[in-house]
Amino acid sequence: MKYGIIGTGAIGGYYGAKLAHAGQEVHFLFRSDYEYVKQHGLQVDSCNGSFHLPQVNAYRATTDMPQCDVVLVCLKSVNNAKLQSLLPPLLHANTLVVLIQNGIGVEEDVQQQFPGVQLAAGLAFICSSKTQPGVVNHQCYGSINLANYSCRDEALMQTVVDEFRAAGIETGFVEYNEARWKKAVWNMPFNGMTVALHTQTDQLLKNPSTRQLIREQMMEVVTAAQHLGVKNLDAAFVDKMISTTDAMTPYSPSMRLDYDFHRPMEIYYLYTRPLQIAREAGCPMPKLEMLDAELRFIEAGI
Amino acid sequence: MKYGIIGTGAIGGYYGAKLAHAGQEVHFLFRSDYEYVKQHGLQVDSCNGSFHLPQVNAYRATTDMPQCDVVLVCLKSVNNAKLQSLLPPLLHANTLVVLIQNGIGVEEDVQQQFPGVQLAAGLAFICSSKTQPGVVNHQCYGSINLANYSCRDEALMQTVVDEFRAAGIETGFVEYNEARWKKAVWNMPFNGMTVALHTQTDQLLKNPSTRQLIREQMMEVVTAAQHLGVKNLDAAFVDKMISTTDAMTPYSPSMRLDYDFHRPMEIYYLYTRPLQIAREAGCPMPKLEMLDAELRFIEAGI
Helix, strand or coil: CEEEEECCCCCHHHHHHHHHHCCCEEEEECCCCHHHHHHHCEEEEECCCCEEECCCEEECCHHHCCCCCEEEECCCHHHHHHHHHHCHHHCCCCCEEEECCCCCCHHHHHHHHCCCCEEEEEEEEEEEEEEECCEEEEEEEEEEEEEECCCCCHHHHHHHHHHHHHCCCCEEEECHHHHHHHHHHHHHHHHHHHHHCCCCHHHHHHCHHHHHHHHHHHHHHHHHHHHCCCCCCCHHHHHHHHHHHHHCCCCCCHHHHHHHCCCCCCHHHHHHHHHHHHHHCCCCCHHHHHHHHHHHHHHHHC | CEEEEECCCHHHHHHHHHHHHCCCEEEEECCCCHHHHHHHCEEEEECCCCEEECCCEEECCHHHCCCCCEEEECCCHHHHHHHHHHCHHHCCCCCEEEECCCCCCHHHHHHHHCCCCEEEEEEEEEEEEEEECCEEEEEEEEEEEEEECCCCCHHHHHHHHHHHHHCCCCEEEECHHHHHHHHHHHHHHHHHHHHHCCCCHHHHHHCHHHHHHHHHHHHHHHHHHHHCCCCCCCHHHHHHHHHHHHHCCCCCCHHHHHHHCCCCCCHHHHHHHHHHHHHHCCCCCHHHHHHHHHHHHHHHHC
């Protein structure tokens, strides 16, 4: 199988390099790192064992890339409009596009752009960053679950899971809506609140007022998701997310990093879109709506 | 009549000086300004005409003050526990205590501390500040409405209004609950939001997301107040508050000033208490609850 990676950053760089390191044919789209990687290859500094790929199929443009069987889209969702031109050169009739992106609604919108294309969601649970050209820093975790959105070819999905596992990537299948909304339970409170209060996960949980607020925001997501028919999501899951985060080292979620580095924040798919879905279903999330407004104010001032 | 002023700052200094300037007997409690005022008197720089009081009845302790017929309490509400010792020396059987303070619930709590004492609320609409010892800077407005809370002596209330008017202070009677909640419609969104987003009134209204949020927070107050039986409060009042604020020059409410100058913020009476009253009445204000939590987090970090 041929793999294509759109967005070779902390996430795409890690999973793509793991697959290539295991012998898969992987084609990487680069922007600013292109020249460096052409010359020096790709380095993965990983808690599970570092490695180097001296020869990388690196490209500047998808028009130079071959058609792929599996495309991993690892762009920030704020750049999804670019898929309109980036994606078509990589697609054949049976290509599976896996969106490894944050938020709710990305698959629906990409499907509208590309009605026939087979889509899956990739839900990565990983701490990694790209601190210099051609180097991925993988600090911990690394699993990625796949959720079928519109893939007709179940054997292809299974092959992807098998090949990920063969490459040392922990993976499995999850139900699409359940997985996306479960992720939102953690993502919606912590991403925005660390920006709004300019802090990290541990401080938000240490202060009794914000600890309570985080729990209420998580319950807003749970209640909305239940209202939308999502299964296996209840107050016990909120307890689990809180205690998991209690056990984590102080953490800056991706939105806080985007804010710190003056990059656009993924407000639309992390907040505006799920808030709109919940509101239209008659189950608004008032505290997260307020956070959305605060983030938009903050973003306008950056 | 004898007037006592507890808390001779921007508010107490202004109203007390106006009364004294008009010939009333006014006794002022000072803290750090005592020595300066004893020597140099009290200066009011006012948009309506500046004046100087060379001789001031200034005190360091209420135990040195005479019993008064009317006491204006102009402390920040965060200091109300101090009234337990400050107030008794000033009280005789018919003393009227006027609380010129922000928020909701102050009268109820002071009444519990002093069950028999006659209380009124003073709702000041004034921009003034104290920028140096013994000098009050009165920028604009200056009216103060009185709301009876537990005054049995209506003639006394009327005399206060008459003497305020004779001193050039615009005043009148308002209904207690209506007045306190109407003030909360403006106070609750703008005080906290200017702190949470480190901004001023104009920026909050210029950004469409926070403009909408401010309106929703105002409607939370209106809805809760209506639920509590408060009259003459509806969406039209929210429109009026928004358009009044649109017309104002960029403004930092008192909580933003407290925050900027590292003074304690009046979170309890401006947020926690009214939120609790509304929640107990079955009409919670979720967006203002979130603001309360954010402010507590910010205060803990100061």
